[in-house]
Amino acid sequence: MDTDVLIVGAGPTGLMLANQLARRGLRAEIVDRHSGPATQTRALGVQARTLEIYEKLGIAKRAVKLGKTGTGANIWAQGRHMARVPLGEAGKAATPYPYILILGQDDNERLMGERLRELGRSVQWNTELVALEQQRDKVTATLKQADGTRRKAVAGWVAGCDGARSAVRELSGITFPGAAYEHVFFVADAELTGTMVPDEVNLYLFREGFHLLFPMRGKNHWRIVGILPPEMRGRDDVAFEEVIPTLRHEAGDELSFKSCSWFSTYRIHHRAAVHFRERRCFLLGDAAHVHSPVGAQGMNTGLQDAYNLGWKLALVIQGRADAALLDSYEGERLPIAQRLLRTTDRGFRLAVSDSRFAGLLRTKILARIAAIAMSQQWIQEFAFRTISQIGIHYRGGPLSQSLGGLPDGAPQAGDRFPWLKLKFKTDGSVEDLFEKLDDTRFNLIVIGQTLPTAARLGLGDLLHAHILPNDPINDQELALVKIPRLAFYLLRPDGHVGLCGTRLEAAKVARYLGERLRLAKPVDVTKLA
Numbered sequence: 001m002d003t004d005v006l007i008v009g010a011g012p013t014g015l016m017l018a019n020q021l022a023r024r025g026l027r028a029e030i031v032d033r034h035s036g037p038a039t040q041t042r043a044l045g046v047q048a049r050t051l052e053i054y055e056k057l058g059i060a061k062r063a064v065k066l067g068k069t070g071t072g073a074n075i076w077a078q079g080r081h082m083a084r085v086p087l088g089e090a091g092k093a094a095t096p097y098p099y100i101l102i103l104g105q106d107d108n109e110r111l112m113g114e115r116l117r118e119l120g121r122s123v124q125w126n127t128e129l130v131a132l133e134q135q136r137d138k139v140t141a142t143l144k145q146a147d148g149t150r151r152k153a154v155a156g157w158v159a160g161c162d163g164a165r166s167a168v169r170e171l172s173g174i175t176f177p178g179a180a181y182e183h184v185f186f187v188a189d190a191e192l193t194g195t196m197v198p199d200e201v202n203l204y205l206f207r208e209g210f211h212l213l214f215p216m217r218g219k220n221h222w223r224i225v226g227i228l229p230p231e232m233r234g235r236d237d238v239a240f241e242e243v244i245p246t247l248r249h250e251a252g253d254e255l256s257f258k259s260c261s262w263f264s265t266y267r268i269h270h271r272a273a274v275h276f277r278e279r280r281c282f283l284l285g286d287a288a289h290v291h292s293p294v295g296a297q298g299m300n301t302g303l304q305d306a307y308n309l310g311w312k313l314a315l316v317i318q319g320r321a322d323a324a325l326l327d328s329y330e331g332e333r334l335p336i337a338q339r340l341l342r343t344t345d346r347g348f349r350l351a352v353s354d355s356r357f358a359g360l361l362r363t364k365i366l367a368r369i370a371a372i373a374m375s376q377q378w379i380q381e382f383a384f385r386t387i388s389q390i391g392i393h394y395r396g397g398p399l400s401q402s403l404g405g406l407p408d409g410a411p412q413a414g415d416r417f418p419w420l421k422l423k424f425k426t427d428g429s430v431e432d433l434f435e436k437l438d439d440t441r442f443n444l445i446v447i448g449q450t451l452p453t454a455a456r457l458g459l460g461d462l463l464h465a466h467i468l469p470n471d472p473i474n475d476q477e478l479a480l481v482k483i484p485r486l487a488f489y490l491l492r493p494d495g496h497v498g499l500c501g502t503r504l505e506a507a508k509v510a511r512y513l514g515e516r517l518r519l520a521k522p523v524d525v526t527k528l529a
């Protein structure tokens with residue numbers, strides 16, 4: 001075997017997976033057919049959940065320093081400012097990153113690439129996957145190199161992070177149903193001044209469509225996204241200057257353009273692979289799902305795919321879990337992709353529909369509804385949780401088990417465990433729970449009880465236990481998220497709740513680890529089972 005995992009594609013998804021495997025000391029080879037990192041900005045919005053993962057990777061500070069924090073979105077209709085969606089306030093209690101970070105995909109890839117090099121790994125550029133052959137216990141890949149020669153690489157597993165035209169998907173015979181929207185998008189990175197609220201997202205709605213302006217790094221730099229006017233749709237030679245009149249028409253004559261560093265037009269597809277796994281090959285990121293850019297979810301969803309698969313692959317390759325654990329990757333991530341496709345599709349159709357009714361809805365009704373809705377705190381919080389991806393859960397998924405006894409409002413199995421500030425020692429100070437969680441292990445949070453003795457002895461190096469002392473600060477913080485005074489939460493390495501309940505019984509934990517997680521040696525707590 002040449003490598004444990006062959007990662008095909010060094011876009012954001014592949015780089016995230018390579019990092020997750022490298023930090024766990026696994027042998028993974030990452031290849032890309034391009035000659036070097038992408039220079040186009042492409043995706044621009046980094047969501048809070050991604051930043052939480054970046055924190056564990058050690059690149060969150062660098063990302064925040066490099067990017068621009070978007071704390072609000074402004075909705076304009078026919079030249080009038082209709083509503084402001086305060087992104088920051090709504091997420092303040094929920095995440096250390098209560099905003100959308102405006103940071104180009106190229107910068108994200110650079111940060112992840114640098115981190116990968118710090119971990120002693122690097123991308124093999126000019127290396128294209130051209131054939132795959134699956135055997136019972138390995139996959140043989142044929143890679144075409146820069147000089148045109150081909151070499152074979154034998155890997156335990158293959159991760160297809162190779163984008164919308166994925167070779168891994170095609171060579172694995174996985175279909176990719178869906179369609180292209182009839183509308184053609186344009187995207188421009190430009191220097192301009194105008195009515196836009198500085199440093200915030202500005203959405204201009206009008207009868208025929210919308211224009212979205214994202215603030216970029218530097219003074220007066222904006223990313224503009226919109227749909228091409230119908231008369232330009234069939235052309236592939238449209239220049240930025242040609243869309244300026246429609247921009248001015250809708251966003252005001254005050255718009256003054258200085259320069260444009262990137263302009264591109266593209267058609268958008270909405271598709272999801274029917275499976276995310278074919279025996280030893282996986283699909284992640286755009287290889288598994290593509291959708292409209294509504295909500296800046298694309299790149300972030302690929303990063304979450306990689307974070308979900310990374311720890312599972314590591315456990316299986318290290319021989320600590322049965323390969324059946326890997327079935328849960330599709331079980332958890334496919335429904336997320338399908339749900340995302342449905343919601344972005346609905347939002348997108350409303351945003352681009354040419355019908356007169358949709359035009360009226362956009363400019364007269366939607367903007368007003370948004371203005372009223374966004375004055376409600378719970379709607380702001382719901383919107384933040386959804387867009388920031390911190391609300392993504394695997395409830396009902398194959399690895400989620402709630403033992404009962406917890407109130408309805410408390411975190412349940414499958415949820416991302418909430419961000420809390422807690423005391424971990426009676427005489428200690430208040431600490432950030434997310435900083436304490438070790439995402440290379442399972443974390444067991446024990447409330448109002450001690451660990452069963454045998455479990456304490458036998459948790460091994462796979463589990464990190466956090467036994468919370470009785471303390472008024474802890475009571476208050478836990479009450480805010482409806483966690484009762486007697487409870488336990490077993491978190492998976494990715495921070496989602498695997499098993500939870502009230503009274504911690506070692507036998508039940510052991511059963512969960514063995515039956516659901518398929519741990520080969522469900523640590524020593526089995527002695528109690």
Ligand SMILES: Cc1cc2nc3c(=O)[nH]c(=O)nc-3n(C[C@H](O)[C@H](O)[C@H](O)COP(=O)(O)OP(=O)(O)OC[C@H]3O[C@@H](n4cnc5c(N)ncnc54)[C@H](O)[C@@H]3O)c2cc1C
Pocket residue numbers: 008009010011012013014031032033034042043044045105127128129130161162163164165166167168187264266284285286287293296297298299300302
């Ligand atoms: C113009 C444009 C604007 C966009 N704007 C946004 C946005 O605002 N917000 C958002 O969230 N998303 C946006 N997206 C989508 C976002 O860019 C993607 O969701 C994201 O790039 C997916 O990352 P990925 O790593 O899965 O795939 P990719 O970034 O496509 O990376 C795939 C990699 O695989 C490599 N590869 C392909 N085939 C092979 C092979 N056979 N062998 C070896 N290597 C191979 C490619 O060279 C590439 O480097 C935009 C996309 C485009 C095109």
